[in-house]
Amino acid sequence: MERKNRIARELDPRVPAGNPGKSRKIDRRTFLARGAAVTGVAASAGLAPGASAQGLAGQPWERVYGAAFIGYGQPSRFEQPVMRHIGKPYGDLAPGTGATLAPIESLEGIITPSGLHNDRSHSGTPDIDPKQHQLLLHGLVARPLTFSMESLGRYPLTTRTYFLECAGNSNRALAPQPAQVPAGAMHGNIACSEWTGIPLRTLLEEAGLQPQAKWLLAEGADSAHMSRSIPVEKALDDAMIALYQNGERLRPEQGYPVRLLLPGWEGNMSVKWLRRLKATEGPMHTKDETSKYSDLLPDGRALQFTFEMGVKSVITKPSSTMNLPRAGFYEISGIAWSGAGRIRRVEVSADGGATWAAAALTGEERPKSLVRFRLPWEWTGKEALLQSRATDEKGQVQPVRKAWLAQYSPAMIYHNNSIVTWAVGADGSVKNVYV
Amino acid sequence: MSTFERNAVVVLIAIAALAACASQPPAPGRPPAFGVAVGADEVARWDISIPPSGAGLPKGGGSARQGLKVYEEKCQSCHGAKGVGKPADALVGGIGSLASKTPQRTVGSYWPYATTLFDYVRRSMPITNPLSLSDNEVYAVSAYVLFLNGIIGENAQMNAQTLPQVKMPNRDGFVEMSGVK
Numbered sequence: 001m002e003r004k005n006r007i008a009r010e011l012d013p014r015v016p017a018g019n020p021g022k023s024r025k026i027d028r029r030t031f032l033a034r035g036a037a038v039t040g041v042a043a044s045a046g047l048a049p050g051a052s053a054q055g056l057a058g059q060p061w062e063r064v065y066g067a068a069f070i071g072y073g074q075p076s077r078f079e080q081p082v083m084r085h086i087g088k089p090y091g092d093l094a095p096g097t098g099a100t101l102a103p104i105e106s107l108e109g110i111i112t113p114s115g116l117h118n119d120r121s122h123s124g125t126p127d128i129d130p131k132q133h134q135l136l137l138h139g140l141v142a143r144p145l146t147f148s149m150e151s152l153g154r155y156p157l158t159t160r161t162y163f164l165e166c167a168g169n170s171n172r173a174l175a176p177q178p179a180q181v182p183a184g185a186m187h188g189n190i191a192c193s194e195w196t197g198i199p200l201r202t203l204l205e206e207a208g209l210q211p212q213a214k215w216l217l218a219e220g221a222d223s224a225h226m227s228r229s230i231p232v233e234k235a236l237d238d239a240m241i242a243l244y245q246n247g248e249r250l251r252p253e254q255g256y257p258v259r260l261l262l263p264g265w266e267g268n269m270s271v272k273w274l275r276r277l278k279a280t281e282g283p284m285h286t287k288d289e290t291s292k293y294s295d296l297l298p299d300g301r302a303l304q305f306t307f308e309m310g311v312k313s314v315i316t317k318p319s320s321t322m323n324l325p326r327a328g329f330y331e332i333s334g335i336a337w338s339g340a341g342r343i344r345r346v347e348v349s350a351d352g353g354a355t356w357a358a359a360a361l362t363g364e365e366r367p368k369s370l371v372r373f374r375l376p377w378e379w380t381g382k383e384a385l386l387q388s389r390a391t392d393e394k395g396q397v398q399p400v401r402k403a404w405l406a407q408y409s410p411a412m413i414y415h416n417n418s419i420v421t422w423a424v425g426a427d428g429s430v431k432n433v434y435v
Numbered sequence: 436m437s438t439f440e441r442n443a444v445v446v447l448i449a450i451a452a453l454a455a456c457a458s459q460p461p462a463p464g465r466p467p468a469f470g471v472a473v474g475a476d477e478v479a480r481w482d483i484s485i486p487p488s489g490a491g492l493p494k495g496g497g498s499a500r501q502g503l504k505v506y507e508e509k510c511q512s513c514h515g516a517k518g519v520g521k522p523a524d525a526l527v528g529g530i531g532s533l534a535s536k537t538p539q540r541t542v543g544s545y546w547p548y549a550t551t552l553f554d555y556v557r558r559s560m561p562i563t564n565p566l567s568l569s570d571n572e573v574y575a576v577s578a579y580v581l582f583l584n585g586i587i588g589e590n591a592q593m594n595a596q597t598l599p600q601v602k603m604p605n606r607d608g609f610v611e612m613s614g615v616k
Contacts, residue, residue: 090523123562137470144478151469225559231615278482282487287546287559290546290551291542300533302610411537411538
């Protein structure tokens with residue numbers, strides 16, 4: 001990598017040098033090793049130093065030996081700007097409290113790379129030793145049990161693709177004035193992974209869940225011991241004790257070594273770093289299901305236990321802060337999802353919702369997964385208002401912004417699934433607007 | 436040995452190997468049950484969740500007068516003097532504001548149960564060192580926050596009996612949507 005960088009710098013002095021300090025030392029060592037390898041190849045092939053065919057096409061990187069193998073691959077250095085959008089409401093006082101949002105404006109397809117998955121944490125990411133960590137299952141069960149991480153790995157596993165959306169996703173799109181930030185910084189508290197784990201039902205049956213148990217208290221081993229109450233019905237339906245994400249063990253930010261996964265429900269309930277499940281008759285009314293994650297209405301009452309994430313979509317390309325360089329063909333691309341199940345239809349408008357065209361879908365056979373939608377579009381160079389509108393298999397339709405706002409108190413910040421509008425200017429600029 | 440004979444020998448060896456090693460498809464075995472039984476004493480060390488009934492509240496107690504000292508030492512740097520907030524959430528005020536255009540959601544104005552205060556302070560606070568407060572300290576600082584909101588008196592003892600009986604101003608402000616019967 002440094003070698004490529006060096007060549008690029010030689011060709012163009014504006015290319016910045018790599019990171020200073022430690023990484024540079026490593027790079028120099030790597031370079032020396034590579035130099036030796038190149039010399040060896042040249043010698044064995046019997047080539048004179050400096051000999052090369054003149055006039056043949058070939059970029060600089062085609063004329064030097066490439067980088068050595070590494071144990072864990074990283075994105076190209078040219079993709080380094082593709083990073084999560086980090087929100088720290090308490091700043092450096094609590095730098096692990098808040099959320100990171102997936103850069104959906106830079107991503108394609110359905111699966112979110114694990115390192116770019118959105119991440120909502122209340123007291124930072126704990127550094128959990130899987131050999132020490134235990135999962136306790138107790139309460140209204142015949143046999144209270146603990147599970148080591150090693151033993152959980154021995155159960156039959158299932159693999160599913162599910163989205164995870166923070167209930168507070170798109171709360172920034174409720175600001176009085178539309179923010180001019182990338183789509184992910186507003187709507188990226190959503191991601192989609194392939195999850196592998198144990199159906200929660202398996203463990204509940206092993207412990208002997210008692211009939212009077214209607215709820216499960218789930219608790220994390222982070223220093224907030226974040227906890228939520230979950231209806232047993234969901235636990236016995238499609239809830240998963242997840243161990244793997246996109247084929248590898250869970251990332252620490254995603255709950256390593258074990259998390260709860262409640263497909264389609266507000267992300268907060270999919271408790272990370274799971275340490276305890278307690279079967280109870282009623283909900284615990286934890287801080288995160290009373291003072292937070294409850295939905296304030298205009299009359300001052302609040303809806304409690306609104307678990308399912310609504311049907312939703314957002315155009316990721318083109319989107320806020322992007323620029324269309326010239327009139328002509330563009331593919332409109334975006335993501336859609338519903339906590340109720342499958343996405344049946346996504347429509348796209350270029351005139352603020354007056355007329356709609358059906359987009360092509362990828363992944364629509366998967367319930368509670370992201371779906372990718374795409375629509376070819378010829379931009380004439382005139383002003384346009386781009387919108388997408390998703391419909392799920394239950395017939396639920398994504399609401400317009402005004403209708404959504406009318407349901408709630410001005411202080412409501414959760415479950416915003418309203419239609420997003422991007423305004424394309426005659427100059428090709430793309431802006432976030434409210435209509 | 437002819438080619439035919441060599442091949443025949445190879446086939447015979449292969450058949451013998453199959454008979455010895457793989458005479459049956461993999462057996463599914465019994466459903467796994469790898470959970471380890473755990474006793475009530477051990478469960479009690481882990482079970483820190485407190486429902487509105489107060490079940491599981493520990494012994495001990497404290498008053499707002501005692502909680503002031505705990506608050507000033509462990510809470511005030513984030514939650515401000517007398518719970519006014521900044522940089523962390525405000526703990527007092529906003530009672531009666533929920534139906535306005537600028538609702539303030541605090542422990543006093545919004546939280547439906549006082550037991551949640553004990554539960555949350557014990558499990559999560561102070562943010563730099565949770566699980567460090569004694570049960571008496573958690574009762575006392577909970578009492579202080581309730582006192583600041585005008586919900587209990589300065590000398591009222593909060594304990595396993597009294598805390599669940601505290602009626603929070605917004606107790607009836609929630610609409611249950613879970614559908615659990």
